[in-house]
Amino acid sequence: MNDKRKDKWKIEGKEFDSRLMIGSALYPSPEIMKNTIQASGAEIVTVALRRQSEGDKGNNPFWDIIKELGVTVLPNTAGCHTAKEAITTAMMAREVFDTNWIKLEVIGNQYNLQPDPFALIEATKVLIDEGFRVLPYMTDDLVLAQRLADTGCTTLMPWGSPIGSGRGLMNPYTLKVIRKQFPDLQLIVDAGIGKPSDAIEAMELGFDGVLLNSAVALAQDPMMMGEAFKHAVYAGRLSYRAGVMQTRDMASPSTPTVGTPFWHQFK
Amino acid sequence: MITISINGEMKDIEEGLNIKELLSKLDYGTTWGAVAINATFVSLKEYETTIIKDRDTIDILSPVQGG
Numbered sequence: 505m506n507d508k509r510k511d512k513w514k515i516e517g518k519e520f521d522s523r524l525m526i527g528s529a530l531y532p533s534p535e536i537m538k539n540t541i542q543a544s545g546a547e548i549v550t551v552a553l554r555r556q557s558e559g560d561k562g563n564n565p566f567w568d569i570i571k572e573l574g575v576t577v578l579p580n581t582a583g584c585h586t587a588k589e590a591i592t593t594a595m596m597a598r599e600v601f602d603t604n605w606i607k608l609e610v611i612g613n614q615y616n617l618q619p620d621p622f623a624l625i626e627a628t629k630v631l632i633d634e635g636f637r638v639l640p641y642m643t644d645d646l647v648l649a650q651r652l653a654d655t656g657c658t659t660l661m662p663w664g665s666p667i668g669s670g671r672g673l674m675n676p677y678t679l680k681v682i683r684k685q686f687p688d689l690q691l692i693v694d695a696g697i698g699k700p701s702d703a704i705e706a707m708e709l710g711f712d713g714v715l716l717n718s719a720v721a722l723a724q725d726p727m728m729m730g731e732a733f734k735h736a737v738y739a740g741r742l743s744y745r746a747g748v749m750q751t752r753d754m755a756s757p758s759t760p761t762v763g764t765p766f767w768h769q770f771k
Numbered sequence: 772m773i774t775i776s777i778n779g780e781m782k783d784i785e786e787g788l789n790i791k792e793l794l795s796k797l798d799y800g801t802t803w804g805a806v807a808i809n810a811t812f813v814s815l816k817e818y819e820t821t822i823i824k825d826r827d828t829i830d831i832l833s834p835v836q837g838g
Binding site: 537579580597 | 779798815831
């Protein structure tokens with residue numbers, strides 16, 4: 505690989521080769537989860553916390569696999585509906601996973617799992633004061649992005665479309681504006697990605713990374729899809745860096761017109 | 772005896788137990804778990820000094836798959 509194509513990604517103080525972040529849920533089996541994460545090349549994996557069963561004695565095969573993979577874990581606050589719930593979950597996650605990174609989710613609507621912007625800001629303020637690095641899952645709202653940046657977030661994760669919907673980027677315009685307005689923040693499209701071409705689109709908009717789960721876990725062949733996303737994110741990033749040509753209304757021949765042979769001479 | 776809710780189930784336990792003693796009695800692992808009482812986080816270093824009270828709601832969480 506030539507030097508121009510080297511493209512380390514620095515986010516929240518850590519450096520990575522892959523710009524694909526992947527979820528650990530919904531896979532047909534723990535083995536497929538493990539193989540898919542490896543095939544995707546993702547170095548950041550999202551995890552969650554749920555009630556432990558009585559008599560568990562701390563056995564946790566899932567967590568053993570994640571540790572074995574040696575990835576950076578990004579705990580989430582999935583399922584929280586208030587700032588207080590999210591703050592408590594984040595505190596618990598920091599102790600369990602030994603990280604101050606938190607994917608902050610505060611759900612405001614059960615139908616489309618849309619984040620609650622007000623509770624998100626409230627929780628973000630508290631968690632940043634507590635020393636967390638907050639990666640907020642948010643709607644693609646420009647003013648919300650500004651408020652979160654003002655609060656101290658250096659990474660923002662607007663949705664492409666609702667979680668698990670696979671609808672891709674519903675509103676590329678708003679994502680593009682957020683990119684333009686916050687050139688120095690790390691921006692990740694989180695949620696709604698359904699297929700590799702959606703990831704390419706996000707990366708071509710200049711987003712720094714993509715976070716997805718259902719798109720690989722629910723594919724017919726999760727491992728193959730993990731690999732497809734690995735290449736898509738890489739291709740999208742290269743495309744963005746290479747600079748896409750300007751679109752034109754008129755056709756323009758790509759083959760030289762000089763020296764065009766005989767069939768034009770009688771016109 | 773006092774009555775508490777632990778991970779959503781009501782339980783009668785002896786009075787005066789701290790968190791460490793409670794987890795040990797109920798066979799919950801503390802290696803990869805974290806505790807909240809009445810929706811407020813309790814850190815590992817507070818386990819021995821936090822006494823469980825009647826009607827407390829205790830959540831013990833551990834790592835699971837997440838998106």
